Amino acid sequence: MNRHLISAADLSRDDSLLILDTAEELASIADRPIKKLPTLRGRTVVNLFFEDSTRTRISFEAAAKRLSADVINFSAKGSSVAKGESLKDTALTLEAMGADAVVIRHGASGAAHRLARWVRGTVVNAGDGTHEHPTQALLDAFTIRRRLLGIERARGQGLDGMRVTIVGDVLHSRVARSNVLLLSTLGAHVTLAAPPTLLPLAVGSWPCGVSYDLDSELPKSDAVMMLRVQQERMTAAYFPSVREYSRRYGLDATRMTRLPDHAIVMHPGPMNRGVEIAAEVADSPRSTIVEQVANGVTVRMAVLYLLLGGAELPAVTQ
C-alpha cells in the first residue's frame, strides 16, 4: 500500500479489502466499554482543515484518539492562513512540529497531492475541491458490504455484481468521483443518474454507466447514494429551479417504493432535506445515513493504523 491516501485510484482491490477487513476488526472494539487502543501512542496526527466540515473532521479526530495518537486540530479560520500564509509555509510549520500524518481538507483540487511533496509524513486526503474524498468512499463501501452481505459474511468479500446508483450533483462531488473508482475496483456496477448539466465532461472515461432517468434505475439498484446539491460551488444555473430538480432527481417516499425490498439509501451528509432527499426517506429504516457516520470512525481508524504502521492489533474475540 502507498504511504499516502490521495485518491481512491491509489487503492488496489487487495488494499481496499485489507482496509475494510481491518475496519471490521476495529468495529468489534468500538462495541467494548473501553474503546481506546495503544497502537499509535507517541504518534502525531494533524487535522488540517481549510474548508468547513463537521463529520469528517470529528471522525478523523475520534479515529486518531481511539488509537492513542496525539491530535492537533488546525483550522484555517483564526490561523495565519487567514493572513495569507501559503499552503507550503503551513506545511513546513507542521513538518517542524513532527507530524507523522496530516489529514487535509482544502478547497483546491490537487491540494493533498501538493502537500504530499512537501511533508515527510503520511498525507490523507479528506476532500480536495471537487476532486476526491477517498475515506468517504471507503466508509460507503464498508456500509454497503455490511448491510447487503451482513456483518458475519462481510469479511474478505468485495462488492461483486452489486448495483449502486449515485444520484444528483456529480459535477461538484468529490464523493461521487472517489466512489466510482473504489466501488468499481471492488466489483460493483456503478451508474450515475443526474441531469446532463450536473455531470462532468470526462464522465465517458469513468468506470461507470450514466443515465438521465432516475426512475428507471431505481428498480435495478441495491444501493442508491443521494448527493447534496452543492450550491456553494455553483457558478451558473444548472437546473431551472430547486422544485424542478427535486421532482426529477429527488428521492421522496413515493419514488423510494420503486427500489427492491433489500435496497439501501445512502447520503454522505450534509443533507438538504426536501431537495435531494425527503425527510421521511432520510429517517426510514432503509437509510444508512447515521451508520455511515459511525462507520466513518472505524474506517478512518483502519486507514491511519495501516498507513502509519501501528503496533499489532490485539486479538479480538467476537
Ligand code: NCD
Ligand atoms: C461531503 C464533502 O464534504 O465532500 N461531505 C462529507 O464529507 N461527509 C459531501 C458534501 O459536502 O456534500
